[in-house]
Amino acid sequence: MSLKTRLLFFYTxxxxxxxxxxxxxxxxxxxxxxxxxMDQMLAETAKNVIDVTRFTNQGTLEVIVNLSVGDxxxxxxxxxxxxxxxxxxxxxxxxxxxxxLGLQTAAPIFRDxxxxxxxxxxxxxxxxxxxxxxxxxxxxxxxAVIDNTxxxxxxxxxxxxLVGFLAFLVSGYLSTSAILSPLESVxxxxxxxxxTSDLSRRIPYEGNQQDEVGQLVQAFNLNxxxxxxxxxxxxxxxxxxxxxxxxxxxxxxxxxxLMRRFGELDDESLTSIVQEVDRxxxxxxxxxxxxxxxxGKMPMARQPVDMDALILEVLQESRVLAREKVKLIVGDFDxxxxxxxxxxxxxxxxxxxxxxVKYTPKGGEVHVSLxxxxxxxxxxxxxxxxxxxxxxxxxxxxxxxRGEKSRKRSRDGSGVGLGLSIAYWIIRNHDGEIKVQSEVGxxxxxxxxxxxxxxxxxxxxxxSLGRQV
Ligand code: ADP
Numbered sequence: 143m144s145l146k147t148r149l150l151f152f153y154t155x156x157x158x159x160x161x162x163x164x165x166x167x168x169x170x171x172x173x174x175x176x177x178x179x180m181d182q183m184l185a186e187t188a189k190n191v192i193d194v195t196r197f198t199n200q201g202t203l204e205v206i207v208n209l210s211v212g213d214x215x216x217x218x219x220x221x222x223x224x225x226x227x228x229x230x231x232x233x234x235x236x237x238x239x240x241x242x243l244g245l246q247t248a249a250p251i252f253r254d255x256x257x258x259x260x261x262x263x264x265x266x267x268x269x270x271x272x273x274x275x276x277x278x279x280x281x282x283x284x285x286a287v288i289d290n291t292x293x294x295x296x297x298x299x300x301x302x303x304l305v306g307f308l309a310f311l312v313s314g315y316l317s318t319s320a321i322l323s324p325l326e327s328v329x330x331x332x333x334x335x336x337x338t339s340d341l342s343r344r345i346p347y348e349g350n351q352q353d354e355v356g357q358l359v360q361a362f363n364l365n366x367x368x369x370x371x372x373x374x375x376x377x378x379x380x381x382x383x384x385x386x387x388x389x390x391x392x393x394x395x396x397x398x399x400l401m402r403r404f405g406e407l408d409d410e411s412l413t414s415i416v417q418e419v420d421r422x423x424x425x426x427x428x429x430x431x432x433x434x435x436x437x438g439k440m441p442m443a444r445q446p447v448d449m450d451a452l453i454l455e456v457l458q459e460s461r462v463l464a465r466e467k468v469k470l471i472v473g474d475f476d477x478x479x480x481x482x483x484x485x486x487x488x489x490x491x492x493x494x495x496x497x498x499v500k501y502t503p504k505g506g507e508v509h510v511s512l513x514x515x516x517x518x519x520x521x522x523x524x525x526x527x528x529x530x531x532x533x534x535x536x537x538x539x540x541x542x543x544r545g546e547k548s549r550k551r552s553r554d555g556s557g558v559g560l561g562l563s564i565a566y567w568i569i570r571n572h573d574g575e576i577k578v579q580s581e582v583g584x585x586x587x588x589x590x591x592x593x594x595x596x597x598x599x600x601x602x603x604x605x606s607l608g609r610q611v
Contacts, residue, residue, distance in 0.1 A: 379542035390418035473511030
């Protein structure tokens with residue numbers, strides 16, 4: 143059963159049930175009320191008649207005042223031995239008591255009887271003089287008016303319940319359709335996206351964005367965006383890795399062919415082969431490291447590391463890279479000891495400094511500084527390069543993410559968009575934080591915080607696995 147049918151069924155039965163319940167309650171209460179009024183009227187009439195009824199000297203009953211009772215009321219006074227002593231009102235069959243059973247009653251009683259097809263309510267009152275039973279008075283009234291009223295009420299309520307039921311059915315159908323129709327369009331759009339594999343599509347929703355369906359659509363669209371970006375970066379990664387793998391392999395193959403042709407080992411060719419193999423090895427190691435980091439299994443040593451010495455070492459090595467292209471400038475420089483894996487931390491500094499050198503055009507500067515406060519070491523790598531566009535900024539720490547411009551660059555030793563992602567994981571695994579600030583045209587600053595190894599404290603050396611962040 144569809145959700146719509148279930149909702150419709152539930153609400154229609156609920157509301158119809160409520161209407162029927164109140165209808166029955168109204169009918170029963172009206173019926174009781176009218177019966178009570180009738181009984182009260184019969185009892186009052188009986189009392190009035192009894193008040194004006196006396197014994198004659200002969201021991202018979204006699205109504206001493208002319209009775210005036212309503213048109214609809216009849217009174218019979220029966221003596222013992224079924225003798226009709228007095229009567230008034232419109233009784234068609236005088237020979238018979240209105241309620242034969244009522245004549246035998248020892249206490250006043252109301253009963254419903256049928257007299258020649260007419261529904262009558264009869265009140266029978268035994269008449270006593272002292273303890274002596276001398277007869278029974280019966281006061282009766284036709285119930286046609288009450289019965290008609292109740293019949294009309296019943297019909298009215300039945301019609302109202304039916305109309306209500308239909309109204310609930312129609313309005314329920316319309317409102318559930320209105321509520322659920324956006325879900326139908328969500329389903330349609332989701333199906334079309336699956337069929338066409340077009341992740342750039344979004345599900346349109348014109349209703350209130352804050353209602354449940356609006357939020358569902360937003361969440362779905364958000365997921366689509368994530369999925370689209372993920373697949374896009376995977377595609378780029380495949381293309382980039384393919385390119386990165388093919389180029390060194392082509393160089394190696396070319397050099398080997400050259401040596402084979404000349405039948406001797408050429409030093410230059412061998413150096414080039416070694417360089418390309420190193421390059422391939424680095425790429426594969428980076429990929430492996432990221433895979434381990436994402437699985438929460440990054441191998442990590444925990445030893446005291448002097449960040450100042452480490453950074454100077456990297457700067458020394460990077461001077462070759464920077465050559466006369468950019469100026470490497472050392473800013474404020476404190477001594478700072480942290481706890482961690484020296485090789486991994488060195489990798490972070492290399493990635494940041496080499497990015498600065500790589501992306502800063504000729505004549506630019508890369509400033510490196512190391513400061514500390516009571517608890518943390520703060521490494522800053524600032525360049526005067528082109529900056530990172532705001533749309534790239536939230537993604538640069540994602541694996542395989544490369545800015546549009548970087549992807550268009552020719553092969554210049556740039557990586558495949560893994561450097562910052564690796565740096566991010568390494569720093570997170572050292573309980574630190576890496577942030578970026580950048581302005582297009584002005585430059586980029588990377589800030590790395592690491593907890594200091596405070597004097598007197600030791601590294602917990604048995605932690606060898608990184609953790610999932
Ligand atoms: P890669 O350098 O191999 O492309 P990274 O992960 O190191 O990958 O960097 C990701 C992206 O961030 C780069 O493609 C580039 O667009 C941008 N980026 C990183 N560092 C800088 C920088 N110093 N200046 C400008 N852009 C940068």
